[in-house]
Amino acid sequence: MAGCSPCQSLKEKCKSRGLILFVITVVMFVDCILFSIVAPIAPAILFDTEFGIENTTITFHNASSSSSVLLSNHSINENSIKEPYHDQIINSTESTGNQTDCYQAKEYLNEENVRVGLLLAIKAILQLVTNPIVGKLINRTGYDAPLFWGTIIMFFSTIMFAFTSSYAFLCVARGLQGIGSSFTTVSAMGMLAHVFPDDAERGKAMGFAMSGVAIGLLAGPPFGSTMYEFIGKSSPFLVIAGLALLDGALQLFILQPKKLTPISVPATPYRNLLMDPYILVAAVALCICNLSYGILETTLPIRMMETMCAPRYQLGLSLLPCVVAYLICLNAFAGFSLKIGRWLCILLGIIIQGISVMLMPLALNIYGLIGPSAALGIGFGLMETSVMPLMAQLVDLRHTSNYGGIYAISDIALCIGYALGPSCGGAIAKVVEFEWLMIILGIINLVFAPVLILLRNPPGKEETKPVLSQEGKQDS
Structure with a gap:
């Protein structure tokens, strides 16, 4: 079991690497299903609970009549909105084929782009702030305890989602989710890098663990949308809270997170990692x-509400082909990326992403989204199958084999993208329209793609070789 010596507790756990991989995969699944449930149903939650909070003139249509109504926060509450107008707003798409019978409050939906974007971005912002703290904490405690703490934080976040309908408390729950995700993601990926030191095994293990992410992304939107539509807002979150408790019990049994075992390999300072051009290129990708x-994720559901008259259950299905393709590619490309080079997989992935997002505005209904969405999933699969193992490989090659810092930086890069995406995407879509936003996004992907050639053959650093050789002697 070579490679387990950097952390004594992990040396013992190398005998049960399969169980550790299973626990981490479940953690990633719980994190991502909670993450993916919120986005597609957030517009509907706000539309249902806060429509008419401000004085707004809105026209409601059905197949036989139309009328204009002034909604006032002094005279109309949520229940009065639902009777008699609620079904006409939300379910008018079920009427007999009249394309004008849709979500008629277009201005409200346009404003909702910004509010939903901010709600989704709060998670990434809090995660971004927490990641460096978690990276340093791991050096003192090991990986097990932060992983368990993150699971508990996610449980409380899920309970908050289940029992609040206020926009402010939804934001608090989303922020708490970001803190929990920071603890789980950095700890999980660092633990995998330690337990699977062989590069080929590491790539396969991370691909399997990222399958938990893909399944969460796959199951979350349709599960959340369907449960919200037919059972109630709290139902999907209560199910996820139960999964979080189950995962916490598995961690107590398998990982024993009460034992704090600092990592013996000295950590490379964050500044050194951030100044490494190869790590920086991978992080930007x-x-x-x-x-x-x-x-x-922020703008497409609202685009569907505005132009496709999509019922609520379809909002969670728009990116379903993307996640299915992503799930397939995660495992299919794990060995393929080693054969052709991880840098080339990342390069191809970002090119495919750029082309696919530029095709999104051409879709006239949910079926038109299948091709671009599936291509997007292939691009994501090529990218993330390769970039996470590549980060550990760069640290082994150029620094010291302590993975808390590098995966904190990886998660920071992820969070910057996801914070800018929802917060700026909605505002930009409001100004330049969805079509131009997708063109801009595609150009960003395609312009950056040639830079990834730098990752083709990154050199090692002489000053890291003594450290790596000492680790090799310990392993032997």
């Missing part, structure tokens, strides 16, 4: 990848 997804 990861940032652009999540910028693309964050913008689409």
Whole structure:
């Protein structure tokens, strides 16, 4: 079991690497299903609970009549909105084929772009702030305890989502989710890098763990939208809270997070990692990848409400082909990326992403989104199959084999992309329209792609070789 010596507790756990991989995969699944549930149903939650809070003149249409109504926050509450106008607003798409029977409050939906974007971006902002703290904490405590703490924080976040309908408390729950995600993501990826020191095994293990992410992204939108539509807003979040408790119990049994075991390998300072041009290029690519997804996740459901008259259950299905393709590619490309080079997989992935987002505005209904969405998933799969193992490889090659810092930086890059995506995407879509936003996003992907050639053959550093050789002697 070579490679487990950097952390004594992990040396013992190398005997049960399969169980550790399973626990981490479940952690990633719980994190990502909670992450993916909120985005597609957030416009509907706000539309249902806060429509008419400000004085607004809105026209409601059905197949036989139309009328204009002044909604006032003094005279109309949520229940009065739902009777008699609620079904006409939300379910008018179920009427007999009249394309004008849609979400008629267009100005409200346009404003909602910004509000939903801010709600989704809060997670990434809090995660961004927390990541450096978690990276340093891991050096003192090891990976197990922060992973468990993150799971508990996500549980409380999920409970908050289930029982609040206020926009302010939704933001608080989303921020708490970001803190929990920071603890789980950095700890999980660092633990995998330690437990699977062989580069080929590491790539396969990370691909398997990222399948938890893909399944969460795959299951979350349709699960959340369907449960919200037919059972109620709290139902999907209560199910996820139960999964979080189950995962916490698995961690207590398998990882024993009460034991704090500092990592013996000295950490490379954040400044040194951030000044490394190869790490910086990989981090920017990861940032652009999540910028693309964050913008689409925010603006595409509202685009569907405005132009496709999509019912609520369809809002969670728009990126379903993307996540299916992503799930398939995560495992299919793990060995392929080693054969052709991880740098080339990342390069191809970002090119495919750029082309696919530019095709999104051409879709006239949900079926027209299938091709661009699936291509986007292939691009994501090529990218993320390669970039996470590449980060660990760069640290092994050029620094010291302590992975808390590098995965904190990786998660920071991810969070910057996802913070900018929802917060800026909605505002830009309001100004330049969805079509131009997708063109701009595609150009960003395509322009950055040639820079990734720098990752083709990154050199090692002489000053890291003694450290790596000492680790090799310990392993032997």
